[in-house]
Every structure is written in structure tokens, then in C-alpha cells.
Amino acid sequence: MKADLEKLIDLQKTDTNIRRLKKSIETAEDRRASIEQEFEQHAFSIREIQGNRDRLHAERAELEKQIAENKTYLERADRNLKHAQNQKEYETAMRETDAIQKQIAAFETQIIEKMTGIEEVEKELESRADEINTLDGKRDEALAAFDKEIDAARIELAGEDKKRNEVFVTLPAQLASVYNRMAQRSRDGIAVAEVVNGSCSACFMSLRPQMQVEVKRGDQIITCESCTRILYIASMESKAAVTDA
Ligand SMILES: [Zn+2]
Structure with missing residues (x-):
């Protein structure tokens, strides 16, 4: 489950980037x-x-x-x-x-x-x-x-599309459909939301302490009680990696 969650987080980052690139190309x-x-x-x-x-x-x-x-x-x-x-x-x-x-x-x-x-x-x-x-x-x-x-955005988009498909096919079918449904339903395309300061970063609802513990453990898929997005808490290591990048 931990690996699946990581794939979902990765998928979300890729999809968010794809949205950004598509918007940039569409408005070019x-x-x-x-x-x-x-x-x-x-x-x-x-x-x-x-x-x-x-x-x-x-x-x-x-x-x-x-x-x-x-x-x-x-x-x-x-x-x-x-x-x-x-x-x-x-x-x-x-x-x-x-x-x-x-x-x-x-x-x-x-x-x-x-x-x-x-x-x-x-x-x-x-x-x-x-x-x-x-x-x-x-x-x-x-x-x-x-x-x-814009040419660079098109090239990056092609690469991100490929990467998305590669990650997507490795997800369990049920999780993949949950993700897709949620990503398509939400206006911002966010299906996987980070928990920041104890709150869902998509809808800002604060999580019960018990839920925070469960999300932090990361061994099952926890969804936000308010917006139903899949929740995750970035680990210290990956946070450091993001900061370094
Ligand atoms: Zn939420």
C-alpha cells in the first residue's frame, strides 16, 4: 500500500504538471x-x-x-x-x-x-x-x-504524458479508477492532497488526530472526510529532497 500511495503522489505531481503545461500551450x-x-x-x-x-x-x-x-x-x-x-x-x-x-x-x-x-x-x-x-x-x-x-512545453508535455501512463498502468485497477474519477471531478484536478499543518491542503479541513496518525503511517489509503481526496503526509526525507531540488 505504501508503494501505491507513493505512485499516487507521483501521479498527482505529474498530472498537476500536465495541467500546467496544457494550459500554457492552450493560451499560447x-x-x-x-x-x-x-x-x-x-x-x-x-x-x-x-x-x-x-x-x-x-x-x-x-x-x-x-x-x-x-x-x-x-x-x-x-x-x-x-x-x-x-x-x-x-x-x-x-x-x-x-x-x-x-x-x-x-x-x-x-x-x-x-x-x-x-x-x-x-x-x-x-x-x-x-x-x-x-x-x-x-x-x-x-x-x-x-x-x-512553448516548444519546450510541448516536449515536456509529451514526456510527462508518457510518464503518467507508465505509472498509471502499475496501479491496482480500483485505485486507478478512484484516482481518475476524483481527478476529473475536482476543478483543480487534485485527487491526492498533502496534509499540511494537520489540514487537508485541498479543502483546508483539519484532520482528527487519529486520522493524522493513520495518514502518517501510510499503510492504507485514507481519504479526506470533507472532500474525499486521497491524503498523504510528506515524509521528512522526501521534504528535504524537494527543498534540495
Ligand atoms: Zn479535503
């Missing part, structure tokens, strides 16, 4: 997507700033074009002014010259604003240059590390 796609999303957020914010810079440059170029156009209008207005035949023509040309000059001055003010904006954006891009230059590399690195971790 979502977790990978969230890594990608995190990097995408950085890339998006960088693209946004670069977009701002490009927009400001384009707006500045457009203003330069407007100024150049207005300067040709101004030349024409100046000519009209020089060739004014009478007071009325003179005043009209004068007003036109004035308006164009004001327009040019307004565009020039806007150009200065755009240049200030460009300077700020360039400064921000400069301060994030490291991040920008390493972002793709870091993303690939993080995804490669994640894929490697």
Missing part, C-alpha cells in the same frame, strides 16, 4: 498575440510622431509655395502701382500691395510655427532613437523566446 496563441500587440503599440506611437513630422514638412512646403505665388502677385501689384494713371488706380494698387504683403507676412509667421513644430518632433524622435532602432529586433527576440518556451 493569445499570449503571443498580446506580446505582438504591446510592440505594435510602440510602433504605432512612433509612426504617429513620424507622421506628424511628415505632415509638418508638407504644410511648410505648401506655405513656401503660397509665398512664392504671392510674391509674383506682389510684383504685378508693384508694377500697377508704378504705372498708375490716376489717384483711383494708385489707391487700388496700393491696397492690393498692402493686402499681399500682409498675406505673405501671415504665411511667414505660419512657417515659423511649423518649423518650431518640426524641431519639437525631431527632438522627440531623437530621444526615442534607441527605441525606434531596436524595436523590431526586440520584438523578434521576444517572440522567438516565447516560441522556444
Whole structure:
């Protein structure tokens, strides 16, 4: 019976690890997507700033074009002014010259604003240059590390599945079915629970002293009176071994 209990404890540890590995593999796609999303957020914010810079440059170029156009209008207005035949023509040309000059001055003010904006954006891009230059590399690195971790989990799972089957077939049929039924019934998959500080570690019910003695003896299968899980108390030797590992 002692050997069977040890097999059950071993089986439980393997099954708990199998659950962990399966969960890790099942959620891998979502977790990978969230890594990608995190990097995408950085890339998006960088693209946004670069977009701002490009927009400001384009707006500045457009203003330069407007100024150049207005300067040709101004030349024409100046000519009209020089060739004014009478007071009325003179005043009209004068007003036109004035308006164009004001327009040019307004565009020039806007150009200065755009240049200030460009300077700020360039400064921000400069301060994030490291991040920008390493972002793709870091993303690939993080995804490669994640894929490697999942590959390792798949390999470990295959090994644990094999180990489980090997232990399972050596159990007496009745015990094996009790174990399976309990493992499938409980939400956490725990069929074999350690007794910690006199209580079942699965449901936290404290054990009667007599039961503790029986569990400690380990020569028969004792189940928790509250949750019906198979109970065991880790011996000092195996506890030390776990701590050393
Ligand atoms: Zn219990």
C-alpha cells in the first residue's frame, strides 16, 4: 500500500504538471498575440510622431509655395502701382500691395510655427532613437523566446504524458479508477492532497488526530472526510529532497 500511495503522489505531481503545461500551450496563441500587440503599440506611437513630422514638412512646403505665388502677385501689384494713371488706380494698387504683403507676412509667421513644430518632433524622435532602432529586433527576440518556451512545453508535455501512463498502468485497477474519477471531478484536478499543518491542503479541513496518525503511517489509503481526496503526509526525507531540488 505504501508503494501505491507513493505512485499516487507521483501521479498527482505529474498530472498537476500536465495541467500546467496544457494550459500554457492552450493560451499560447493569445499570449503571443498580446506580446505582438504591446510592440505594435510602440510602433504605432512612433509612426504617429513620424507622421506628424511628415505632415509638418508638407504644410511648410505648401506655405513656401503660397509665398512664392504671392510674391509674383506682389510684383504685378508693384508694377500697377508704378504705372498708375490716376489717384483711383494708385489707391487700388496700393491696397492690393498692402493686402499681399500682409498675406505673405501671415504665411511667414505660419512657417515659423511649423518649423518650431518640426524641431519639437525631431527632438522627440531623437530621444526615442534607441527605441525606434531596436524595436523590431526586440520584438523578434521576444517572440522567438516565447516560441522556444512553448516548444519546450510541448516536449515536456509529451514526456510527462508518457510518464503518467507508465505509472498509471502499475496501479491496482480500483485505485486507478478512484484516482481518475476524483481527478476529473475536482476543478483543480487534485485527487491526492498533502496534509499540511494537520489540514487537508485541498479543502483546508483539519484532520482528527487519529486520522493524522493513520495518514502518517501510510499503510492504507485514507481519504479526506470533507472532500474525499486521497491524503498523504510528506515524509521528512522526501521534504528535504524537494527543498534540495
Ligand atoms: Zn479535503
